[in-house]
Amino acid sequence: MTPIALGIPSRGSDSGQAAEPASPAAQLLPDMISRHGLVCGATGTGKTVTLRVLVEQMSARDIPVFVTDVKGDLSGLAAAGGDSKKVAERLPLFGLGADHYRALSLHLWGRDGIPLRTTPTEMGPELLAQTLGLNDNQTGLLHLMFKIADELGLLLLDWKDLEALINFADTARRQLADDYGSISSASLGAIKRKFLALERAGVDTLFGEPALDLNDLLKGDAVHLLDASAMDHRAYATLALWLLAELYEQLPEAGGELKLAVFFDEAHLLFDDMPAALLDEVEQVVRLIRSRGVGIFFVTQNPLDIPEPILAQLGNRVQHALRAYTPKEQRTVGAVAKSFRENPELDTAATIGKLGVGEALVSCLDENAVPQPVQRVLIPPPASRLSPLSEAEKRTLKKGPLADKYCTELDRESAYEYLRARREKLLDETSPGRSGQKARKSDSNLVQSLNKAAISFGKQFGRELARGILGALGLRRR
Ligand SMILES: Nc1ncnc2c1ncn2[C@@H]1O[C@H](COP(=O)(O)OP(=O)(O)OP(=O)(O)O)[C@@H](O)[C@H]1O
Ligand SMILES: [Mg+2]
Known part of the structure; x- marks a missing residue:
């Protein structure tokens, strides 16, 4: 499988770009997707567009992808681009023309799409207690109820x-x-x-039957997008953790084959006030899920939002600009710079604050799973539309075998x-x-x-x- 291009060399937004289209400087190897990844950066620096670019390229390689959409700005994946001046300006730098714009085939899950449900039994009392925000006593009681x-x-x-x-x-x-x-x-x-x-x-609607059959996510025919924009944050976190646990438990050993790439936008929500015991388990799942052929990409503003033991397992990294004004911000930048494999031609810490929108420091794993030296790159322009789908456009997606299977709720005794x-x-x-x-x-x-x-x-x-x-x-x- 051809590598996923993550950008061309960048000398910084102020110095202008190469007149000739440059060859890729940073690449994500499909074999290394299951070593997980991280996309970080301050607000408005281009994280979600980077996620989009990754998803588009994975989809083009028939890699099954599941993406959560917390801000409701990803449904445009199902429409061809051409709505953004900034994207258009970037095309020639990559030797691309308007024929680059392309719609993805998309399965839309959630409120305006196909209902994604699980059962309380499958979720279990511990995650449910997390969703409800129960204290220790109440959690114990919920276990007893089960x-x-x-x-x-x-x-x-x-x-x-x-x-x-x-x-x-x-x-x-x-x-x-x-x-x-x-x-x-x-x-x-x-x-x-x-x-x-x-x-x-509205959390009650997440529970019921037919419950999600994970096998339905493992087909490369379309990208699966979960619209979590109207979802309670706690419920989003629980659903995400449930999905990880379920993938780990249900998928067989993959023997090195890639089965699914999962993207969690606004990933800090997953770890907000997570009890230590649960965190230990999530850490294990993240570690072990690779053997099931699942790669997880977390997208968040501050890398320190991700607990250290999990952060340490994210092999492929894209760092957009971070501010470094306050002492705390400076410490974050220092820590981030240290987490990259050094590149003698680049002052990593100094560069993080200077990156332009859609520009990033990237280090992915090579074929031996060794981090490559960090590169400063310009992220490619996305092919899909940045503006979200209209209600009418969403409705046209709500058909086909998955809609037939999940749209009618079952109510067994x-x-x-x-x-x-x-x-x-x-x-x-x-x-x-x-x-x-x-x-x-x-x-x-x-x-x-x-x-x-x-x-x-x-x-x-x-x-x-x-x-x-x-x-x-x-x-x-x-
Ligand atoms: N690779 C890119 N090519 C062209 N334009 C880009 C690129 N990345 C970002 N942009 C421009 O910057 C805008 C903001 O990007 P994006 O929505 O990805 O930011 P973000 O980091 O996800 O912000 P937030 O933290 O608010 O979610 C986009 O709408 C787009 O106009
Ligand atoms: Mg975003």
């Missing part, structure tokens, strides 16, 4: 299943205490309130339906009158009847479900 659901054979497929489970636990608190220890009503109340807040932020039906039945048996007392009585009977059901299934549900490595480490249970 255990109860597991043991009572309650399927958790969507948001209302989770709500039903928590409401059930609340009313049947006393009966459950025999088997599970005391359950704090106050903590349950706090969890419920967080549920409601997230529901208002799961915890919500099951609990409701059982409760109705028991209430009828304990009628007349549906007073609170009767309801509690019925919930007590419900616990018993569910227990019996679990036993009669040979404790089939009582067994802890199989866990992947993350589950074993406590991140999640499946």
